[in-house]
Each structure stands twice: as structure tokens, then as C-alpha cells.
Amino acid sequence: MSIELGLMLTGMLAIGFFAQWLAWRVKLPAILFLLLAGILLGPVFHVLDPDKLLGPLLFPVVSLSVALILFEGSLTLRFQELRGIGHVVRGLVSYGAIVALLLLAAAAHYLAGMSWDIALLFGALTCVTGPTVIVPMLRTLRPNARIANTLRWEGIVIDPLGALFAVLIYEAIVSRHQGHAIGVFLTTVIAGVVIGGVAAIVLGLLLRRQLIPEYLQNFGALAIVLLSFTLSNEIAHDSGLLTVTIMGIALANMRDVHIDDILDFKEHLTVLLVSMLFILLAARLSWPLPPGMLWAGIAIFLAAQFVVRPITVMVSSAGSGMTWRERALISWVAPRGIVAASVSALFALRLERLGVAGSDVLVPLVFILIIGTVVLQSATSRPLARWLKVAEPEPHGVLIFGSDAVARAIGSALNEAGFHVLLSDDDWDGIRRARMEGLTTFYGSPASAHAERNLDLTGIGLMLGLSTHRERNSLACLHYQQEFGRDKVYRLRNLAPQETSNRSALADRLSVPVLFEDTMTHARFAELLARGWRLKSTGLTPTFDWPHFIEQYGSSSILLFGVEEKQMLRVALAKRELEPRPGWTVIVLVPPEAPTPP
CATH class of the missing domain: 3.40.50.720 (NAD(P)-binding Rossmann-like Domain)
Structure with missing residues (x-):
């Protein structure tokens, strides 16, 4: 078993590297190739069975990986940068995100038959884009500066905010399903906020006063993040994800705390974790999907692409001075990425353990939406930008x-x-x-x-x-x-x-x-x-x-x-x-x- 485990892990590492390299070569988001690799290894050819391979380690591995991914994403949210991002971006990441969340939840409820609580969680997970999918697409798309800045800043800012939305809704679902009163939910939220804030203050103090040597700072940050995540879960069940999200946001906005090296280290670590994690998660998908689920996923994708996103952009850009051509392209480009895939898989694992109905279809629907948006928008955005006359001329x-x-x-x-x-x-x-x-x-x-x-x-x-x-x-x-x-x-x-x-x-x-x-x-x-x-x-x-x-x-x-x-x-x-x-x-x-x- 140990030989099989070592062989499979090293094989996944090599395949993950190849998927990342291929994405770099063709200038497409790596998540697309990682998901496809996992689907081929798992449900198609039955080479990889994560539940059998990792057994009881599967849940802790996924939980700790998602915690680090959320912490790394939240480290990029600096409040001082929000003042200069413009009217449209502020709308997209605030009331626009809420509109998208509610519309996507309605689509999941009426098209896939999800219960409202799982549908709201689906909406929170899929209302976000992210820099890991937007940046490679923009390099191929090459729109004008206003469109490029709007899409790029939307991805940077909404990534951690979307994770925060999803974590809060998830905590509410778990509390309601277990029969907890509103006080238990508030306790979970308060524990996440307090522990995350205290952990950020402690780590910031250690870094500001140079109490950790430079060569140990990355190691120390990693240890404190995972310790805070685990301790928070022990004190208030399932509050760890909120803890690491709050910790990252608080640390990113502290004065006189140098986190660039930590951020670089976390980015490299996240590339490794994402590569392994997405192959594992995609390999757990069952194929064929439950009856009608494939068509429901396609219907939700079409609704997200042609109804939800245009309405969100229209509401967010009202009075902004953007032309209808610029709004049309922004309405077309909204690929889903790391937060949607990783957090949905973790929540699905936990909700399945709790016996929450409908949790088994959460991951397949999210993955269908990710693959659909990335493939369609990568193939059509550049021709659409040229047709709308909002593409940059040849770059000089x-x-x-x-x-x-x-x-x-x-x-x-x-x-x-x-x-x-x-x-x-x-x-x-x-x-x-x-x-x-x-x-x-x-x-x-x-x-x-x-x-x-x-x-x-x-x-x-x-x-x-x-x-x-x-x-x-x-x-x-x-x-x-x-x-x-x-x-x-x-x-x-x-x-x-x-x-x-x-x-x-x-x-x-x-x-x-x-x-x-x-x-x-x-x-x-x-x-x-x-x-x-x-x-x-x-x-x-x-x-x-x-x-x-x-x-x-x-x-x-x-x-x-x-x-x-x-x-x-x-x-x-x-x-x-x-x-x-x-x-x-x-x-x-x-x-x-x-x-x-x-």
C-alpha cells in the first residue's frame, strides 16, 4: 500500500506539473487542465481512487490545503487599494456580487432542484472570479485599459470576499442542520473573527519586531496559519476557514509588516497544492452523473453566462460612463476558478458526512460551470472584443x-x-x-x-x-x-x-x-x-x-x-x-x- 501511495502521489505531482506547464504554454488557466486530468484519471479510466488511496487522510489533506489556499488569496486584499479601483469594480464586488449570488442560487434551485440552503451556498461559491483564471485570459484577450483593469481588479478583490460569503453561508447551513440556535452560529462566526484577528496580530508583531529570523519567516507563518485553523475548529466546530480568511485580510492591511516574501512563498505553495488538490477532487467525481444532472449543469452554465452576468454588470456599471461595448465584453468574461472548485469540494465532503440532502451534486455542478466558462470564454473573448472594437491594437x-x-x-x-x-x-x-x-x-x-x-x-x-x-x-x-x-x-x-x-x-x-x-x-x-x-x-x-x-x-x-x-x-x-x-x-x-x- 505504501508503494502504491508513493507511486500515485509522485505520478500526480508529475501530471500536475505538466498541466501547469501546458497552461503556461497555451496561455489558458491551469485549472482547466488540472480538472480534465483528474476526470481522466478518475471517473474515465479508473486509475485514481482518492478515497481508497488516502482513506481517513483525505478529509484532513483537503481541509488543510483549502485553508492555505484561502489564506493566500485573502493576503492580496488591501483596503487601501479599493479606493482607486473605480465605480464599476466597487459595484461588482459589493452589491453586484450579492445580485449574482441570489440569481445563481435561484438558477440552481429551479434548474437543478437544489434546496434553497445548498443553492445559496452554490451561489456564493460561483459568484466569484479570480486572478488565476482572469490574468491568463486577459493576456490573450488584450482589451482596452478600462476593461482590463476592471476585470483584473474584480478578480483580485472578489476572490477573498467570495470565500468569506461562502464560509458564512456554510456555517449557517451546518448550524441549522444540526439544530443549533442562532447563538451557535454567532459563536462560530465570533470565534473565527477573534482567533483570526489575534493570530494575525501575533504574526504581525513577530514580523514587525524581527523576532523570527528571515529564513524562518515562511515556516513560521505556515505553522501559525495551520495551528490557528486547527485550534479554531476545536474551539468552535467548522470555524477554521473563517479564521484563516480573516487572518489573511487582517495581516494584509497591517502597517509596517513586510509580507511580500511570505506571499511569494504561499503563492509557490499554492501552485503545488492546487495542482495536487484539483486532480484529487476531479477524480472523486462519479461518472456518469446522476440522471438529469449533466443537463441541469449545462442549463445553469447558460443561465450564468447569458443572464446572471449581464444583469450583474448592468446593475454594477449604472452611471459609470462605460460604453455599451465595454459593458458587453465585461458581461461576457467571468471565468470561475480556484475558490469555487476547492471550497465547494471541501464543503461537499463535510455536508455529505452530516447527511445534508443535495450536497452530492454541489461539486459536479460547480465543475461544469468552471469548465464551461473557461472553455467558452477563452475561445470566444478575443474575436468578440475585436467585433465590439474594444480590443487593443497590436501591442507596441x-x-x-x-x-x-x-x-x-x-x-x-x-x-x-x-x-x-x-x-x-x-x-x-x-x-x-x-x-x-x-x-x-x-x-x-x-x-x-x-x-x-x-x-x-x-x-x-x-x-x-x-x-x-x-x-x-x-x-x-x-x-x-x-x-x-x-x-x-x-x-x-x-x-x-x-x-x-x-x-x-x-x-x-x-x-x-x-x-x-x-x-x-x-x-x-x-x-x-x-x-x-x-x-x-x-x-x-x-x-x-x-x-x-x-x-x-x-x-x-x-x-x-x-x-x-x-x-x-x-x-x-x-x-x-x-x-x-x-x-x-x-x-x-x-x-x-x-x-x-x-
Whole structure:
């Protein structure tokens, strides 16, 4: 049995990795491939039987995994960010979410015959989207900025709020089913809020006063979260999920508490847990479904897609100034994700143990809705955005990794030439200077898990690696080659060719095209700027072409970029010289003795 358990767990780990990798390659939410893998392993080919494999461990494994997923999701909800998200998002995550919850509950009750209490729980679980499904879809969809920001912020904010709704409704169902008075329900809620708040205060105090060494902070946070979850369940039955949700929200909004490292660790851990958990949960589905349940699930999906979401958006966007085309696309895009799948499976397990009628159909209906929304919306959203004329044109914006003087100078020159420029770096001083110079910035590495969820790449199709950190520069370039394509990612040398040994050079298949002339390094570029060289942007004409420019500004001038008449950016590379033509705008690094225009 131990050999079988080890083999199955490692096999699930490998399959989960492959599903995540495939989702990254095709730019679709990973939850789709994980659920399909679990369905194939379980009800289709009967290779995996989670109940037989894990036995009494199944429920604790699922419970602890969902607790960590909810804690990680609630860590992203910062109240200070709610003030700047706009009228539509505030509507979608408040009264709009309540409207969606009630309409979805009505659909589940009348179309699938669910009792009202289970139907309300279904509505709470499925009224939310999430960043793990929205962000990959937006990269393919590429709508205009208002739509992209609305959908992205809705997913970030409503993810933990939806979990909170679901937990509260679940607690009410359990209390009513067990014959508890309203006081027991309130006790459960109070216990969750108090224990979660106290745990957050304790962990925040330990982090703020540096009482936990940095290398143990992730371990300590994990231990406190799971301890709080278990202790809360012991004090007030089934209050643990509310505890970890409150704990995450409270910790995210504490001042002077650095949680970025913990959040990164939890994100990596969540990827592992989600990959294993969803395969397990999907493998527990029974096939064929109970009579009529498949058609009921499809009917609920159609109602959610064509009735519930449009009504929710219409109510939430009233008086917002959005065009009907923008509202139509937002009404179409609402894929369900991690919270709906993971929490519904956990609640179903618990409700089945309590003998609550209708709990056995909760997970199949949720999974049908997840698969339906992800598949339909991923396939049709981009053509719909083009038809509605709210899709961004071909992305000409530039992502720059780095924020030192070289990155800021190049970013400012491209920005003045009319390109949307975004500087990303984890050097706070450089990011602060870039903001003071009027550049759009993102604080963090562009290849981090945090950037995966929060970096808005709308309208951006080119990446320049200008960081002073050689290895991280190469890593970010390789990451964005998959995002933008190999011919849209470039780097500035950190070492001259003669300084790079064969042992430290990247393999050809990993190499990234080198910016500017072959001898140009980051250090040399910075030195030239310090000596008074400056970036000059000039439009070429038939009477003032490139030879005339060189004659006026000197042969030592270094051509960096050329901008064609249709706002196409051409990059000067070490192995590909540009030939500027009349009608182009050239961005050139010119020496200090070059004439300065009046």
C-alpha cells in the first residue's frame, strides 16, 4: 500500500506539473487542465481512487490545503487599494456580487432542484472570479485599459470576499442542520473573527519586531496559519476557514509588516497544492452523473453566462460612463476558478458526512460551470472584443526590467516617442526616481509570481532587459520570450564579449539578442551618460536623412532605436544594424559636444 501511495502521489505531482506547464504554454488557466486530468484519471479510466488511496487522510489533506489556499488569496486584499479601483469594480464586488449570488442560487434551485440552503451556498461559491483564471485570459484577450483593469481588479478583490460569503453561508447551513440556535452560529462566526484577528496580530508583531529570523519567516507563518485553523475548529466546530480568511485580510492591511516574501512563498505553495488538490477532487467525481444532472449543469452554465452576468454588470456599471461595448465584453468574461472548485469540494465532503440532502451534486455542478466558462470564454473573448472594437491594437508598448539611470533614460526617450513604457524592478530607490520622472512603474521583479498576478501587460509587446543583475536579467528575458516571442525580447550586455568565458556563456537555445553595438555594455552606457552623453530623438526627412544626422552630430553617435511612420519600433542590435530611412524617428545616444537644439 505504501508503494502504491508513493507511486500515485509522485505520478500526480508529475501530471500536475505538466498541466501547469501546458497552461503556461497555451496561455489558458491551469485549472482547466488540472480538472480534465483528474476526470481522466478518475471517473474515465479508473486509475485514481482518492478515497481508497488516502482513506481517513483525505478529509484532513483537503481541509488543510483549502485553508492555505484561502489564506493566500485573502493576503492580496488591501483596503487601501479599493479606493482607486473605480465605480464599476466597487459595484461588482459589493452589491453586484450579492445580485449574482441570489440569481445563481435561484438558477440552481429551479434548474437543478437544489434546496434553497445548498443553492445559496452554490451561489456564493460561483459568484466569484479570480486572478488565476482572469490574468491568463486577459493576456490573450488584450482589451482596452478600462476593461482590463476592471476585470483584473474584480478578480483580485472578489476572490477573498467570495470565500468569506461562502464560509458564512456554510456555517449557517451546518448550524441549522444540526439544530443549533442562532447563538451557535454567532459563536462560530465570533470565534473565527477573534482567533483570526489575534493570530494575525501575533504574526504581525513577530514580523514587525524581527523576532523570527528571515529564513524562518515562511515556516513560521505556515505553522501559525495551520495551528490557528486547527485550534479554531476545536474551539468552535467548522470555524477554521473563517479564521484563516480573516487572518489573511487582517495581516494584509497591517502597517509596517513586510509580507511580500511570505506571499511569494504561499503563492509557490499554492501552485503545488492546487495542482495536487484539483486532480484529487476531479477524480472523486462519479461518472456518469446522476440522471438529469449533466443537463441541469449545462442549463445553469447558460443561465450564468447569458443572464446572471449581464444583469450583474448592468446593475454594477449604472452611471459609470462605460460604453455599451465595454459593458458587453465585461458581461461576457467571468471565468470561475480556484475558490469555487476547492471550497465547494471541501464543503461537499463535510455536508455529505452530516447527511445534508443535495450536497452530492454541489461539486459536479460547480465543475461544469468552471469548465464551461473557461472553455467558452477563452475561445470566444478575443474575436468578440475585436467585433465590439474594444480590443487593443497590436501591442507596441515596452516593458523594461531595470530602474537605474540607463533604464530610466531609455524609458523616458521611448515614452517621449509615443510608446507606453513600463519599468519593473525590485530596487525601490530606482523605482521611486522613475516615478518622479513621470514613468509608469511596477515594484517587483517582472518574472516573479507576484508579477504573474498583478503586472498589467495590456498593450505591451516588447521587453528590454536592462537590469544590472546579469542572471536575473537573463531569467526575465527567457520568461518573456514565451510571453512575447523570441524576436520581441532583448537584453543589454552586462559583460563585454571578451569578459564572458565559455563556461559562463548561455547555451545558444537560451541566448537572447544583444542590444545596440557589440561592445556596448551596461557599465559603458552608464559611463557615457555620466560623461554628459544624452539621448537625442530626431525625425528624418528627405532633406535631413541619416547621413546628414551623422554629419551634424558626429560619427561617434550610437543609434539605439528607429520608429517607423506607423509607430513600429525597430531596435538596433549587435548582429543587426538599422538603416534609418526618411520618415523615421531615430533615438540616438549623442556625445556631449553635439549641438543642442535651441
